[in-house]
Amino acid sequence: VQRGFDAATAVEPAGEGRYTGRIDSGWDIAGNANGGYLLALGARAMADTVGRPPLSVTAHYLAPGRVGLCEISVEVLRGGRRMATVAARLSSNGDDVLALLGTFADQVPGGPTVVDAAPPELPAFERCVRSVPPAEGSGFGDRVHVRVRPDDAGYRDARPTGRAEIRGWFTFDAAPDDAPPADQQIDVFGLLQAVDAFAPVCFNLDGVPVGWAPTLELTVHVRGIPSPGPLRCRFHNRFVQDGLFEEDGEVWDSSGKLVAQSRQLALIPRG
């Protein structure tokens, strides 16, 4: 179950092509709603419209999302037999917060499969560390349960590792100090949250300030339906250029299958 997340991303139809929802409290970092959370909120309205889950969805972030009611307007651009393509906009307090474009389709097993990668090796959940120290944790750190490999967590203590890589566990609804339930089912909307729940990887680079790194664009490809249990995640970056950086994410399920792939383009604000 991912009950808290499901409730916080619930949407209600409100007439032709319109949904209402709520940017809930506790899913923010310092008052700005998390980008993966907002993506999931928008994608739920899009998926409901076409009766299919996201396969590939892109969000461009227009303005910070603040706690409060929101409205999602959805337009179906193509309603094919297998694939539906949908555009949407999420607005709140009269401001457009994010613009979305996605293709929605069920996963269809079969066809060629060739994988040249393996999930990240992680110590047990309990031996990994919280993404931010508990004292500094916002509510967001209590909503999603992220545990980072200790040797990737240097950014927490102003000791950047020098490697733009962060690997760790993701789950919902764990007790703060316990291992997560092995039978927890995370769905495809949970994957949209997982890809934006860790600290920006370039915080582990020397010369990159640890602070706010707003996402300009985030694309997620759903590559499978997760088997129950916590997710293994890996994020990395190779190019910080002129204050912009990409962050590539992989999310693997407990069976060892890649279930989501993400890339975002984010900004290191200039002083």
Added chain:
Amino acid sequence: VQRGFDAATAVEPAGEGRYTGRIDSGWDIAGNANGGYLLALGARAMADTVGRPPLSVTAHYLAPGRVGLCEISVEVLRGGRRMATVAARLSSNGDDVLALLGTFADQVPGGPTVVDAAPPELPAFERCVRSVPPAEGSGFGDRVHVRVRPDDAGYRDARPTGRAEIRGWFTFDAAPDDAPPADQQIDVFGLLQAVDAFAPVCFNLDGVPVGWAPTLELTVHVRGIPSPGPLRCRFHNRFVQDGLFEEDGEVWDSSGKLVAQSRQLALIPRG
């Protein structure tokens, strides 16, 4: 110069939020216009509307693009000081062909730069091979000049290399058998073409049929303005799953700077 490409992707304003253009002949593979070409055509209208070049642009492909007049409708979602976010749709003969969403902004030098990668090593342009054998080349193979590392070209002769990687040169307007002009200036729209001009990388995998591999979604991040000269490109894949595969691209300029990064999700049609 990239004169042929500029002419083939030219768009004309046609009233509030509307542009006309032409899906030109010769930019297709077996009658379907190339995805990078269509992306560039749409992005030109978006860029013209906001007076800024693409920074990150995503296209979802709705229907094959056939030669003929096309119309692009553009909507500005945010017109900020630095960043403008724009949605667009390209239609032809009454069918929507692709849906686009992008953030447009000038490149702004400065800010942190940390790069952990190098351009692909390539033999001289003349020692690399055409992406498809000349006899099988469509007009597209004469419009863009793609030369592949010989050891990545196994797919051409039904001898897949077993590695889902293709590296090579990209330029426009070279004489068929000559090295390209070293002073050729490729612009950011040319980059949108470059990321979709090579053969699908998974054609180099055993068990993946060489045929049509339609792109569902393509995202390009422009990471710099190219210095003059041909571009060095690398494409690779790690996950073919259930007949869907991602293809990641890097495009480097003659100065050794990454100028574009791309990812697409594409489909291996089932027999």
